[in-house]
Amino acid sequence: MLRLEKRPSPSGFWQATTPILAVALTMIAGGLMFAALGKNPFEAIRTIFWDPLFHEQFASYSRPQLLVKAGPLILIAIGLSLGFRAGIWNIGAEGQYIMGALAGAGVGLAFYPAQHWYIFPLMVIAGALGGWAWAMIPAILRTKFNTNEILVSLLLVYVAQNMLASMSIGMMRNPEGGGFPGSRNLSQYPSAANPELIAGTGMHWGVIAAFMAVIAAYILLQRHILGFQIKLAGQAPRAARFAGVNPTALVVMCMGISGALAGLAGMFEVSGPAGQISIDFNVGYGFTAIIVAFLGRLNPIGILLAGLLMALTYIGGELAQFMLGLPAAAIQAFQGMLLFFLLAVDLLTNYRVRIGTRKEAI
Amino acid sequence: MTDLLRVEGVTKAYPGVVANSDVSFAISPGEIHALLGENGAGKSTLVKMIYGLVRPDTGRMLLNGAPYHPAEPRAARAAGVAMVFQHFSLFEALNVAENVALGMENPPPMKELASQIRKVSEEYGLPLDPARMVGDLSAGERQRVEIIRCLLQDPKLLIMDEPTSVLTPQEVEILFKTLRQLSSEGTAILYISHKLEEIRALCDEATILRRGRVVATCTPRERTAREMAELMVGAVLTPPARVGAAKGAIALEVRGLSVPSPIPFGTSLKDVSFAVRRGEVLGIAGVAGNGQDELLLALSGEVRAAQDAVQIDGKGCGDLGPNERRRLGLVSAPEERLGHAAAPDMSLVENALLSGAIRKGLTRNGFIDWGATEAFAATIIKEFDVRTPGTHVAARALSGGNLQKFVVGRELSQTPSVIVINQPTWGVDAAAAAAIRQAILDRTAGGAAVVVISQDLDELLEIADNFAALNEGRLTPPRPVAGLTIDEIGLMMGGAHGMEVAHHGS
Structure with a gap:
């Protein structure tokens, strides 16, 4: 009989190995699923993981997409990971992402067609503030009335989606757009555009912000007392109070940071890759970032790698849909497997497997 | 047979x-x-x-x-x-x-x-x-x-x-x-x-x-x-030695402290008053669950009260948090080691930082000096004879007694002027308990004002100068230990809760 035994200290070996093991298991289980769908599993796996980067025909298009997709995922996931470590569950990054985009685009559109150097920086600030303000609603409701931030932040996503729809057919609609929903294209308005900085790489300001967030979060968690307090609050809330951590301030800070980063991601997206506010502007980055945060085990470096991996499965998944005719649902199931296996093998870090009969309950 | x-x-x-x-x-x-x-x-x-x-x-x-x-x-x-x-x-x-x-x-x-x-x-x-x-x-x-x-x-x-x-x-x-x-x-x-x-x-x-x-x-x-x-x-025991220290000015004064308990089914504190001078130990007895945890929380700053309800060196601090009180010279050690005094999954280095950051100056502009923190943890381990393979061991891997030595050592090593400890030797073997009591008495002789909350009457009688008891959240007026009888102590602790009628016939 197999049984699990708690380790006295977490295993460093498994901490490093479980993500690789999880990816390998996902490939095996995913391959079986693709085979059951009547596709060649090896070809499918190669299409998802290899072709986006190295296929001679498609790689020139899909390689820059890697950073374009990974940027917002990493930026949002870094913010979420701080809260998750402290036991503060902001599930509504998608809504904060939308509000950041609306605020940033709103500032840009308000200046149209003036050309000033300061328009884009103002949009950056507005985007961060938009996401921050949206995250403050669940934060304040939790600290004042002890509401559950999971529910409030999640439900606010649907409010934000309706705001987005209303804006794209109402206040922000392009007056020269012939009545079609959607705003002016910000990427064609130089003062407000977030262009590709190095041609062919997909690198834009949002990607740079994501890398900066990774570095800042790493320093915060490793070297700064605030990072220590975040970890402490998540692991041992009573010890955190003993250490002088103010739970209210911590909730406000963590929700604020995650909201601001999600808002920034939305703002960089709307002014760059997406270009405009439209009804279907959001594509679920805010939710996928939750997976990225956990896949990277809430560690900034891990999140960086997890964001790139997740972006790869997105691009590869699209490629597989279009090259092999795999259904979109199969790709989503494949991504789900990744999270499932990661969480499943994660317990090897804290527990060891013992083979043998149970001896006693003590 | x-x-x-x-x-x-x-x-x-x-x-x-x-x-x-x-x-x-x-x-x-x-x-x-x-x-x-x-x-x-x-x-x-x-x-x-x-x-x-x-x-x-x-x-x-x-x-x-x-x-x-x-x-x-x-x-x-x-x-x-x-x-x-x-x-x-x-x-x-x-x-x-x-x-x-x-x-x-x-x-x-x-x-x-x-x-x-x-x-x-x-x-x-x-x-x-x-x-x-x-x-x-x-x-x-x-x-x-x-x-x-x-x-x-x-x-x-x-x-x-x-x-x-x-x-x-x-x-x-x-x-x-x-x-x-x-x-x-x-x-x-x-x-x-x-x-x-x-x-x-x-x-x-x-x-x-x-x-x-x-x-x-x-x-x-x-x-x-x-x-x-x-x-x-298995050894000859030496009781802790007391050096008759000169009593100084009042370092900790509590006046009319009343706070509701933050713990479900806890005991609220009702009008608690006492004063402790430098070089003096106040022992607080009481049956478990009569407000000991709440008193520690109110003194450490985890639970706030009116500003002048708690005074350190004459400065009202009842409304201040734990770190501000640490700055004023008060350290505290809660009863529950894992999860309150220490974070179970964190290393001893991180746990040394937990309450030592302020008084040991382990941070600069919020940035942690891990070198100094590790040195602090190593000092505690050495001075309080904590048996551990090293400073990077998780707190939960230590035995209860060793963790207790670490936690008490961490607080006593911060040159405090006021020390509050709940159950200092709970679950610690006799030799380690004697070492902890000796360390408390040494700090007292060095001019610290000490409050020891304990359910071990022998311990209190051994180290305390004054004695008080908590009973349903109320504190009896402190009395000098010298001359107290065990019967008087029992009555201070509330006698036999509603049991005087028992054993009439027997």
Whole structure:
């Protein structure tokens, strides 16, 4: 009989190995699923993981997409990971992402067609503030009335989606757009555009912000007392109070940071890759970032790698849909497997497997 | 064969530690037998084997002459063995009768059970209302629920694990009367304790364990407490030395402190007042759950009160948080080590930072100086003899006693002017306890004002200058320890909670 035994200290070996093991298991289980769908599993796996980067025909298009997709995922996931470590569950990054985009685009559109150097920086600030303000609603409701931030932040996503729809057919609609929903294209308005900085790489300001967030979060968690307090609050809330951590301030800070980063991601997206506010502007980055945060085990470096991996499965998944005719649902199931296996093998870090009969309950 | 229970050559090993090695002893019917030993001597493992919670590796047990190897507590109960644990397993939101029913195999209808509880409680002088909510009961009353639950099974052998740690001296007397009555009716009692005077007063025979082995058996009435203590520890004990320090100015003053308890079923503090001078130790006694945790929280700053309710060196700080009070010179050590005083999954270095950051200057502009923090952790480990493979071990990997030394050491190493400690030597072996008490007295001699909250009266009488007791959230006026009698102390602790009528007939 197999049984699990708690380790006295977490295993460093498994901490490093479980993500690789999880990816390998996902490939095996995913391959079986693709085979059951009547596709060649090896070809499918190669299409998802290899072709986006190295296929001679498609790689020139899909390689820059890697950073374009990974940027917002990493930026949002870094913010979420701080809260998750402290036991503060902001599930509504998608809504904060939308509000950041609306605020940033709103500032840009308000200046149209003036050309000033300061328009884009103002949009950056507005985007961060938009996401921050949206995250403050669940934060304040939790600290004042002890509401559950999971529910409030999640439900606010649907409010934000309706705001987005209303804006794209109402206040922000392009007056020269012939009545079609959607705003002016910000990427064609130089003062407000977030262009590709190095041609062919997909690198834009949002990607740079994501890398900066990774570095800042790493320093915060490793070297700064605030990072220590975040970890402490998540692991041992009573010890955190003993250490002088103010739970209210911590909730406000963590929700604020995650909201601001999600808002920034939305703002960089709307002014760059997406270009405009439209009804279907959001594509679920805010939710996928939750997976990225956990896949990277809430560690900034891990999140960086997890964001790139997740972006790869997105691009590869699209490629597989279009090259092999795999259904979109199969790709989503494949991504789900990744999270499932990661969480499943994660317990090897804290527990060891013992083979043998149970001896006693003590 | 007159023995009720015989234990012969029982050995139990865990990975890395032999808990019991070749242990033998016997109890006859009606005998009150003491199992004596320090923390970690193997008492708990031994009784867990008798109660069917742990199975011995080798050796055998006989009950009434027949082989007895209970596979689980249910089998032990069926054979007539019952146990009252040190930590109660009661549901606070259920009433007494419901709690009793939950521990029974086939509980009778509630009404019948309630009348049975009343009958047994009157018979043995343990008054208890079956309809009361357990959350509203004192620790002594909760213990009665556990005892009555055992008595309803009509046991032949009753195991009691450290039963008096939650009782006032008066309640202890009542419990002893009940136990003597049971013994006279033929029930054998296996009584586990490290309190020697109690064992001398109550027990017929004693088996003394040290490091898992039986080192001696004796008849407690014929030995002095000191002789038994030295058998138990295996060394000659030196009581802590006091240097008569000059009493200085008042360093900590509490005036009319009233705060609601943040803990469910906790005890609110009501109008607590006291003052401690530099070079002075105030000992605060009380039965568990009478506001000790709340008092520590209110002094450490985890629970806020009115500004002038707590004053450090004359400066009102009742509305300040833990870190601001640390800056003013107050350090505190909560009772619960894992999860409150220390974060279980963090290393000792991180745990040194936890409360040491302010006074040891371990951060600069918020950035942590890990080098200095590690040096601080290493100093604590060295000075307080914490047994650990290194500073990077998780706190939960340390034994309770070692972690306690680390936590107390961390606070005492911060050159504090006010020290507040709840249960400084809980679960620590005698040598380490003596070291911790000595360290507290050294800081006192160095001019610190100290508040020690403890349920160990001997400890308080040993180190305190003044003595006060918490009873349902109220603090008695402090009195000098010199000249206090144990009866006066018992009355300060609230006497026997609602039990004066007990044992009228006996």
